[in-house]
Amino acid sequence: MRRAALVGLAFAATLTGPLPLTGQTPTSGAGPRPAELRSLYINGNEALSDGELRTVIETRDTECRSALLVLFCLLRGVGLNVGFAHSQAFLDTLDVEQDALRLRAYYNLRGYYEAQVERDIRTVGREARVWFTIDEGPPTLIESLEIRGLPETVPPEAAQALIGLDAGDVFDRGRLRAGRDSLVRALRRQGYVTATVFEEADRPYEGPARVALDVRPGSRFRVGEVRVEGAEAIGEDVIRELFPLRAGEYYNQEAEQQGQRNLFGLEAVRFASIRRETPSGSNGLPMDPTIDLVVQITPAAPLVARPGLGWSTDQCGQTEAQVTHRNFLGGARRLQVTGQLKNLFAEQLDGAFPCSDVGTSTEFRKLNYLLQTELLLPVVFSGENSLTARLFIERETIPDIFIEEAAGFEIGITRRLGRNTTATLSYSPTYTGFGEQSADIFFCVNFGFCEVEDIVTVTRSRWLAPVTLGMVYNRADDPLRPTRGYYLTAEGEAAARSTGSQYKYLRVIAQAAAFMELEPDLVLAGRARSGIVRFPGTRIFTPGASRADRLVHPSRRFFVGGSQSVRGFAQNLLGPRVLVADATEDCPGGDFVACVARMAAENPAAFDQRPRGGDAALDISIELRRYLGSRWGLVFFADAGSVSQNLTELKNVVWTPGMGVRFASPVGSIRFDVGYNTTYAAELPAIVSLQDGTLIQMDQPVRFDPFRFDSPGALRELWRRIQLHVSIGEAF
Known part of the structure; x- marks a missing residue:
């Protein structure tokens, strides 16, 4: 031997x-x-x-x-x-x-x-x-593996699991070294700051190996004193709550690093550093096995203002002004006032690119707005909890579906369940109503409210007050430009009379995204998202409910298509749709059946396509992202999606490929995407809208084929199938 x-x-x-x-x-x-x-x-x-x-x-x-x-x-x-x-x-x-x-x-x-x-x-x-x-020859096996010198705080079974090798395994010194490092880290998490592990191995020629690990934990250090410096304006209590180590506890380097990350998460903190000090006597040796920690805080400027400009095909010109006080009344409380305007120049451009997805009628092209005040309390009861309160008034459009005007507030509490996991519980009562001119077709087709008086009833302002529970598990390496890792999100939302809501429904959404670096600056990314909404009792109706109570709030239904989902389609136009013809402009002769048939055969693009949405949705995106330096990027993507009335019908998935260009700007990634619509003719319901607002639905569906109705050449058909999107921020 x-x-x-x-x-x-x-x-x-x-x-x-x-x-x-x-x-x-x-x-x-x-x-x-x-x-x-x-x-x-x-x-x-x-x-x-x-x-x-x-x-x-x-x-x-x-x-x-x-x-x-x-x-x-x-x-x-x-x-x-x-x-x-x-x-x-x-x-x-x-x-x-x-x-x-x-x-x-x-x-x-x-x-x-x-x-x-x-x-x-x-x-x-x-x-x-x-x-x-x-x-390769035969492997050398481990005959025995002994771990000596373990402190009482580390059971032999736990140490063996950290090493990852045992008798009978291959004598893999790479794995042994990694296991030894894992054991050292575990000891140092328990306060054994100077812990080391030495290896000894006997291996006779052509025989098994006998391995011994000699653990020398050293002294177990406690935290002596935790001093906070430079936090007078913020408040020492907040800093201590967010820093997990306390005097008298055993020192843990990982907990110290987590505390530093927590402090960097405060907008009121510009820089946070942790300094370790060991008390010494006159001979220069430690008096006690303790470590003092000094938390040094550099506050950030309290007031900051941020203007913003943007453009997208579904919101046209956008502007935003945001004023933030990062330390409102001390305690690192953040007060933020935000004002937004959207649909700028939408009326002037009259639906032309790059505002082609804002909506087909003038009502959808009017100015949208948001005025919002938000207060964030970073510590509530403990450093693991934060609270957000928001007060807002807004006008928002979902293109060609509805116009919503709302005012309300939201209060939510977020708890950090782990380094990568958070959960949020919120309550958001909102007094909301819909513009009559924009919502008539949506309510008629989806819910059977086609008479003017019924539409007035269901579009009047009512209370929507859901309770929402959401969870996020994020292992992505970068929030803005991820190259590795993944994230998972899930959200459940319920509204009922008990929550103070005049709308009643249950809504669930789940999402997963993953990122993998194939080579430097080349990333494969994927995202899948699905959701379902249900009205208590049945899909929409409850026996005995009044007509006004027989609907799920339209904003809680699902719509797919556009710059954030399936990019081969215009905004929200994947899935159930209805074709709308204007009696005055498209059918002045009065023979609506013949008029609709003629439009479908000769000029299907003259129809307004109105999305109906669904109670269930699925959308999938796969992207190959090539970063061309720090600013520019090129993306090839394949999107897929489906919208239906229940989950079992989601198997009818439509795929659309495309490519895009990215530019990293100070306000986010500016995207220019070109999607290709792969669909063919479909049988769709048709409605004629009269000048007085009356809706006449055709008895038979219409064959709708906007790409090949006139047997075009290959290039013309290709151009018709192309869908352009301009937006800010990655799709996922």
């Missing part, structure tokens, strides 16, 4: 004898230029993957520069040289020779001491190929 010291990749220096070399090996000085390395193969490996082994070696072969260029890269396989698509690599025989040593050393590190690696280089003209052939 011999005692083997644990080593890293330097173990390669102990390997003896040259490795066998087969095939033709050009010298590094042959010719004016080395051969291009077209292919690199790794054979014989079973325990370790190709991807893992490629990270160990220096040799690289010519590869496609980006997944976005894969089609151009494939052209090379049929004899076409598209050089810009490839990142060329050239043969270096010295690297190949050293890589064989590296692979063997790496196998030793992972517990395969008898592994052998052969290299094979073959050249044809100015092209080369390299093979690494591996004979």
Whole structure:
């Protein structure tokens, strides 16, 4: 038996004898230029993957520069040289020779001491190929694993789980090292600031290994004093509530870091630093195993104003002014007053791009507004809770669906359940009503309220007062430009007489998004979202309910399509729709049936498409994001969605592809997206709107085919299917 010291990749220096070399090996000085390395193969490996082994070696072969260029890269396989698509690599025989040593050393590190690696280089003209052939041999197993010196606070079973290895496992020194680091971190979380773990291993030739870990925890430190400096204007109590460590508790470095993140989350704090001090006696040695913490706060400027300008196809010109007091009456309370105007220039542009999605009638093109005051209390009862109160008045349009005027307030409490998890409970009573001119078709088609007096009844202002519970679990690495991670959200909303609401419904929405970096500056992103709303008793009606009470609030129904969902469609136009013809402009002759049939056959674009929405919805988006520096980006996307009256009907999903350009501006990512509508003819209900507001619905649906009704050429049809979107902020 011999005692083997644990080593890293330097173990390669102990390997003896040259490795066998087969095939033709050009010298590094042959010719004016080395051969291009077209292919690199790794054979014989079973325990370790190709991807893992490629990270160990220096040799690289010519590869496609980006997944976005894969089609151009494939052209090379049929004899076409598209050089810009490839990142060329050239043969270096010295690297190949050293890589064989590296692979063997790496196998030793992972517990395969008898592994052998052969290299094979073959050249044809100015092209080369390299093979690494591996004979892994049998792994060295662990006969016993002993952990000595554990403090009472760490049970042996917990330590074993942190190490992740046990008797019978492969003697993988990489995993052992990672397990040792996990054990050290666990000890330091419990106050053992100087904890270390030493390894010893006996491995006889061609035999199993005996491993011992010697734990030396050292002294267990407590928090002595926590001092707060520089927080006079904010208030020391708030800082202490958000900083989780208390005097007398065992020191925990992770808790200290979480406290610093909490303080940076306060807008009233410009900078927060934590300084550790160890009390000392006259001999310079610690008097007691304690650590004093000094929390140094640099306050931010209390008042800040922010103007904003924006543009989108569904809200036209937008402007915003926001004034924030970051430390209102002390305690890091945030008071924020916001004013917004939307639909600027919508009337003047009369529905032309880039305001093409604001709505088809003048009522939808009038100015929208929001005036809002919001107060945030960052600490309520404890540092884990915050409270938000909001008072607002607004006019908002959902294009071609309804115009809502509302005033109300909202109060909500948010609790941090973990580093990445928050939950919010809110109550938001709102006195809300609808414009009669904009809502008649929506209420007639969806709820059967087609008479003028009925529409007046259901559009009058009433109380909407839901209680909402939402949860967010966020593991994305960046809130504005994520490249890795994911987030999950879920929200349940209920409104009933018991909540003070004159609308009654239950609504649930769930969403998941994930991000994966395929290569530097190339990110694959995906999002799926689904929701359902139900009226108590049945979908809409409850036996004995009055006509005015027989509807779910329209803003709580689901609409899909537009810049934030399925971009191959105009705003809200995926799913159930109704075609509207104007009697005065489109059908002056009075024969409405013949008029509607003629419009469908000769000029379907003359119809106003009004979305009906649904009680259930699903939308999915997949994006390939290429960042072109710090400002510009290119995106290829595929969106899908469905809207229906129940979840079982959501299987009829419509896919639309597209691409877009991104520009990172101070107000957010400016998006210009081009979507392609893949749908064909559909049978849709049609309505003729008379001048006095009366609605006449056709007995038979109309065949609606806006893209191919006149057998257009390929380019004309392509242009008709294109949908343009301009907006601010990522789709997800």
